[in-house]
Amino acid sequence: MVENSPAPLPERAIYGFALFLGSWFGFILYLIWAYVPETWLFSLGLTYWPQKYWAVALPVYLLVAIGIGYILLFGINMMSTAPLNSTYTITDNYAQKQRQKKFQEEAIPALRDIPISEVNRMFFLPEK
Amino acid sequence: MEERRYRSAGGAPIALRRRQHSASCRELAVRCPRLQLCSLSAVTSAVWLAAYGLFALTENSMVLSAAIFVMLIGLIMYLHFVKIDQESLLVIGSLGIQVTSSYASGKESTTFIEMSQVKDVVINEAIHMQKVIYYLCILLQDPRDPQGISEVVPLFQSSKPRLDCLIEVYRSCQEILDQRKTVPQ
Numbered sequence: 085m086v087e088n089s090p091a092p093l094p095e096r097a098i099y100g101f102a103l104f105l106g107s108w109f110g111f112i113l114y115l116i117w118a119y120v121p122e123t124w125l126f127s128l129g130l131t132y133w134p135q136k137y138w139a140v141a142l143p144v145y146l147l148v149a150i151g152i153g154y155i156l157l158f159g160i161n162m163m164s165t166a167p168l169n170s171t172y173t174i175t176d177n178y179a180q181k182q183r184q185k186k187f188q189e190e191a192i193p194a195l196r197d198i199p200i201s202e203v204n205r206m207f208f209l210p211e212k
Numbered sequence: 213m214e215e216r217r218y219r220s221a222g223g224a225p226i227a228l229r230r231r232q233h234s235a236s237c238r239e240l241a242v243r244c245p246r247l248q249l250c251s252l253s254a255v256t257s258a259v260w261l262a263a264y265g266l267f268a269l270t271e272n273s274m275v276l277s278a279a280i281f282v283m284l285i286g287l288i289m290y291l292h293f294v295k296i297d298q299e300s301l302l303v304i305g306s307l308g309i310q311v312t313s314s315y316a317s318g319k320e321s322t323t324f325i326e327m328s329q330v331k332d333v334v335i336n337e338a339i340h341m342q343k344v345i346y347y348l349c350i351l352l353q354d355p356r357d358p359q360g361i362s363e364v365v366p367l368f369q370s371s372k373p374r375l376d377c378l379i380e381v382y383r384s385c386q387e388i389l390d391q392r393k394t395v396p397q
Binding site: 162165170171173174175180200201204205208209 | 331332334335336338339340341347349351360361362363364365366369379382383386
């Protein structure tokens with residue numbers, strides 16, 4: 085069984101270097117596509133590259149998507165919070181179906197979901 | 213009858229009034245702060261400044277009269293539908309619980325829940341708009357299934373009292389609800 089540890093390994097060094105070379109290659113290719121004039125590219129025979137419009141449009145799309153993603157995540161979190169009048173603030177399917185284990189002397193009681201009425205009585209009813 | 217000052221979850225001052233009508237009947241009323249003159253004048257001046265700006269832009273004097281109209285209609289609708297003056301809870305031991313909200317325009321909206329449907333009145337805490345608040349709620353049960361909770365009715369939604377006020381209301385309600393167990397149905 086291979087143990088999972090974050091220690092450096094020869095395979096990880098090779099993956100890292102391949103990614104390093106690949107990302108530099110991709111970056112240089114992107115710069116060539118964005119800056120080299122079309123006529124020069126045609127004279128080299130590269131006629132079927134995408135329009136240079138996309139060299140500007142794709143980063144803008146990406147950044148706007150990241151910005152909207154923050155707002156969207158915030159909104160989705162707020163939408164999936166249970167409203168104040170929902171029973172999910174008090175109980176859920178697991179708690180409703182739980183079975184009581186028999187009480188044994190001298191043993192730690194089994195873990196269970198305590199009903200909210202009991203919790204309230206313990207917290208709020210004793211006089212100060 | 214006694215009245216005590218507390219604070220709401222947002223910091224506004226509220227007042228809790230307790231009345232004991234009989235051994236098994238109690239009324240608890242929470243009074244919210246009135247509409248403040250400074251906030252009313254702030255909103256009015258903001259709307260009228262915006263309307264004047266629009267008028268300076270478009271040179272159409274209908275904008276000004278429309279702004280006055282919108283202001284008046286908006287104020288009336290706010291007082292009638294949104295601004296709650298007092299929320300009260302009337303617990304009658306053998307009969308049920310009545311929840312009343314009185315709006316600033318005088319309108320009152322009432323809900324009555326009979327005692328066989330009431331499982332318990334508890335203080336629950338939940339996440340509400342980036343805050344965790346304590347709120348009082350009535351747990352309803354289906355009379356045929358006394359173990360399950362069928363519905364949760366939150367109380368004092370617009371005054372949102374803090375925990376000290378809620379504990380007072382909770383203790384008062386529990387004294388009445390405890391009588392249910394000793395008196396056989």
